[in-house]
Amino acid sequence: xxxxxxxxxxxxxxxxxxxxxxxxxxxxxxxxxxxxxxxxxxxxxxxxxxxxxxxxxxxxxxxxxxxxxxxxxxxxxxxxxxxxxxxxxxxxxxxxxxxxxxxxxxxxxxxxxxxxxxxxxxxxxxxxxxxxxxxxxxxxxxxxxxxxxxxxxxxxxxxxxxxxxxxxxxxxxxxxxxxxxxxxxxxxxxxxxxxxxxxxxxxxxxxxxxxxxxxxxxxxxxxxxxxxxxxxxxxxxxxxxxxxxxxxxxxxxxxxxxxxxxxxxxxxxxxxxxxxxxxxxxxxxxxxxxxxxxxxxxxxxxxxxxxxxxxxxxxxxxxxxxxxxxxxxxxxxxxxxxxxxxxxxxxxxxxxxxxxxxxxxxxxxxxxxxxxxxxxxxxxxxxxxxxxxxxxxxxxxxxxxxxxxxxxxxxxxxxxxxxxxxxxxxxxxxxxxxxxxxxxxxxxxxxxxxxxxxxxxxxxxxxxxxxxxxxxxxxxxxxxxxxxxxxxxxxxxxxxxxxxxxxxxxxxxxxxxxxxxxxxxxxxxxxxxxxxxxxxxxxxxxxxxxxxxxxxxxxxxxxxxxxxxxxxxxxxxxxxxxxxxxxxxxxxxxxxxxxxxxxxxxxxxxxxxxxxxxxxxxxxxxxxxxxxxxxxxxxxxxxxxxxxxxxxxxxxxxxxxxxxxxxxxx
Amino acid sequence: xxxxxxxxxxxxxxxxxxxxxxxxxxxxxxxxxxxxxxxxxxxxxxxxxxxxxxxxxxxxxxxxxxxxxxxxxxxxxxxxxxxxxxxxxxxxxxxxxxxxxxxxxxxxxxxxxxxxxxxxxxxxxxxxxxxxxxxxxxxxxxxxxxxxxxxxxxxxxxxxxx
Numbered sequence: 001x002x003x004x005x006x007x008x009x010x011x012x013x014x015x016x017x018x019x020x021x022x023x024x025x026x027x028x029x030x031x032x033x034x035x036x037x038x039x040x041x042x043x044x045x046x047x048x049x050x051x052x053x054x055x056x057x058x059x060x061x062x063x064x065x066x067x068x069x070x071x072x073x074x075x076x077x078x079x080x081x082x083x084x085x086x087x088x089x090x091x092x093x094x095x096x097x098x099x100x101x102x103x104x105x106x107x108x109x110x111x112x113x114x115x116x117x118x119x120x121x122x123x124x125x126x127x128x129x130x131x132x133x134x135x136x137x138x139x140x141x142x143x144x145x146x147x148x149x150x151x152x153x154x155x156x157x158x159x160x161x162x163x164x165x166x167x168x169x170x171x172x173x174x175x176x177x178x179x180x181x182x183x184x185x186x187x188x189x190x191x192x193x194x195x196x197x198x199x200x201x202x203x204x205x206x207x208x209x210x211x212x213x214x215x216x217x218x219x220x221x222x223x224x225x226x227x228x229x230x231x232x233x234x235x236x237x238x239x240x241x242x243x244x245x246x247x248x249x250x251x252x253x254x255x256x257x258x259x260x261x262x263x264x265x266x267x268x269x270x271x272x273x274x275x276x277x278x279x280x281x282x283x284x285x286x287x288x289x290x291x292x293x294x295x296x297x298x299x300x301x302x303x304x305x306x307x308x309x310x311x312x313x314x315x316x317x318x319x320x321x322x323x324x325x326x327x328x329x330x331x332x333x334x335x336x337x338x339x340x341x342x343x344x345x346x347x348x349x350x351x352x353x354x355x356x357x358x359x360x361x362x363x364x365x366x367x368x369x370x371x372x373x374x375x376x377x378x379x380x381x382x383x384x385x386x387x388x389x390x391x392x393x394x395x396x397x398x399x400x401x402x403x404x405x406x407x408x409x410x411x412x413x414x415x416x417x418x419x420x421x422x423x424x425x426x427x428x429x430x431x432x433x434x435x436x437x438x439x440x441x442x443x444x445x446x447x448x449x450x451x452x453x454x455x456x457x458x459x460x461x462x463x464x465x466x467x468x469x470x471x472x473x474x475x476x477x478x479x480x481x482x483x484x485x486x487x488x489x490x491x492x493x494x495x496x497x498x499x500x501x502x503x504x505x506x507x508x509x510x511x512x513x514x515x516x517x518x519x520x521x522x523x524x525x526x527x528x529x530x531x532x533x534x535x536x537x538x539x540x541x542x543x544x545x546x547x548x549x550x551x552x553x554x555x556x557x558x559x560x561x562x563x564x565x566x567x568x569x570x571x572x573x574x575x576x577x578x579x580x581x582x583x584x585x586x587x588x589x590x591x592x593x594x595x596x597x598x599x600x601x602x603x604x605x606x607x608x609x610x611x612x613x614x615x616x617x618x619x620x621x622x623x624x625x626x627x628x629x630x631x632x633x634x635x636x637x638x639x640x641x642x643x644x645x646x647x648x649x650x651x652x653x654x655x656x657x658x659x660x661x662x663x664x665x666x
Numbered sequence: 667x668x669x670x671x672x673x674x675x676x677x678x679x680x681x682x683x684x685x686x687x688x689x690x691x692x693x694x695x696x697x698x699x700x701x702x703x704x705x706x707x708x709x710x711x712x713x714x715x716x717x718x719x720x721x722x723x724x725x726x727x728x729x730x731x732x733x734x735x736x737x738x739x740x741x742x743x744x745x746x747x748x749x750x751x752x753x754x755x756x757x758x759x760x761x762x763x764x765x766x767x768x769x770x771x772x773x774x775x776x777x778x779x780x781x782x783x784x785x786x787x788x789x790x791x792x793x794x795x796x797x798x799x800x801x802x803x804x805x806x807x808x809x810x811x812x813x814x815x816x817x818x819x820x821x822x823x824x825x826x827x828x
Binding site: 362 | 688689690693708709711716717718719722757758759760761762763764769770772773774776777780781784785788792795
């Protein structure tokens, strides 16, 4: 009964979405204020309906109702409750439902809190949101219905892939989708602006908070995914340039560019048409990311042919959303270029933002090319090739070098015309510190010849130093009395703090990536109980390996005593788990984390003579990667709390209303 | 249909785990040779896996290839000779760094071309703006008509646009 209720709610939601995508749009063109206003209850009820459907599916999972095909295929009665719930989105159908839930949540949020939006803009934004919703709901109902029943119901479910039964991965999709779908708001605003034919500072101010929030969530989502890969896949790597990872990384790169170009629109009334294009591309890549991962095309072209119905629906949706908006862009964007607006010199804050956008866009294009090229070549019969980490290391990484060099300097340049010499003078000490730290790092690692590692460390330090120098300059640190500086520090806008934190966080991430890639120590040995191995400055002694039992798995659990300089510092218990229901094995690494490194231990196979293969890694600065990602998210939140996003949410004056809106509605 | 897709997805997921691969019995006694072996095996794809190098896959085929690479190195082959040996057997597909040839020119030079193209475009535009930035384009007849209509017919409050 409850699954049918969910199914019914989903059908109703589709109908509401269809109404929402059409009626407000027509009303906005014709100036029917009353009909435009119906977009608000439509968006709200669409959310309530999808939430009902989501609750119904969750209920089926929690009560292990195996008469629902989706539950039978992806759950098991013996699974812990947490993974029963997260199992809802651990599969194709459920994850689409989660996507739709977040989409309608955001739509409802605009409808509810967008009272200060001009009515015509709001109606159009909600209509575009309705279109996206209608596309997804139709896809779900026609090809991927999570509520289909099985008769007779199987006695138990097939279980969830044990790899997914993990807290890191359980919350990875929701954050990722909050990011992807958050960009749908920027997209809807962009399309609405194209229809209206106007983009101004007020528009940019409405778009920015959504972009910021989406970017922050996506950052956390990618970070969680990478963290999971790090501790679950068992060798201490954190990024594999896997197509699935790249699919989420592309929208992040373009979204980051969008975040910056929207600032230029807001402050300087320039880069308007480019910003619209970025908003379209960011969401387009989010859609491509969702679908590529979910359709299995990335695994092989043939997965697409296996299920042509879904594949064709997906292609149609992508074509309609991305193609349609790009056509609209080509048609309407030329009208957006206001003559003489926002001129600037190449060396200026705007110029720095353009450089940022150039590098990030080319970087995203590189990832796109590397991810899809094998598919493309195979399709045109050009043979099979593989594009792996070595390709990205030699194409993507070089683009990050100038980006990192510029990230420290860009915020110091003035709008319109910057003073590069002045900045160079301010950064002189920071530069010396950067070089010194880089030399110190390669020296400490005893790796003098590793110029690339030195460069990486230097760029990380440089980004952090730039943020600090700019902050110190703004508050006149050491130049004004301390109390004066503190007063200035308190008076700086939160968006400044947000930006500085995010830029410094990028430096932290780069330090983590560089140090852990360049200076990982690896020891792989067969060890018997009582024997020890040496990893970096730690001594690891295997005390025993015993059988243990979890709620839905059995495991072999090793106990390893870790000592440093004769002093015990930790006990590590790496595990090999076997999940009988799913018939899978997983390795659970044990990690001893300090501020400056991870000691990472994996239990391998036993040999015949009572020994066990132990893989131990010392990963310097690796925790900084995820610490940095969290810090970036914090930066986004701080910037989001800036008062201009709260109080300053601008009203367009009645005079500025586009001509299509009826007079007197604002 | 559905079952085959599900199977394909499950295989894809099943191929993901267990990236820790090299076992102690494979490791060469000579640390320089072993380091070279690791460098090579990181560039070779595990053919039965999804986007994994043979260095971090514990599929039996990957192990065989790792041992093969080490044997070639012990026999005195240079790094590129070892890679050429493996490519001769398995084709370009085995290379995680695809070779530069006609079918991969776009892949290899695309990013650089895009960057240069965009940079040149931006540079030209900046120069054009700097040399002739002042006069906005004159109104065409259509715009002039609109302006006249606005100036003539509309209430004055419409003019105060920000």
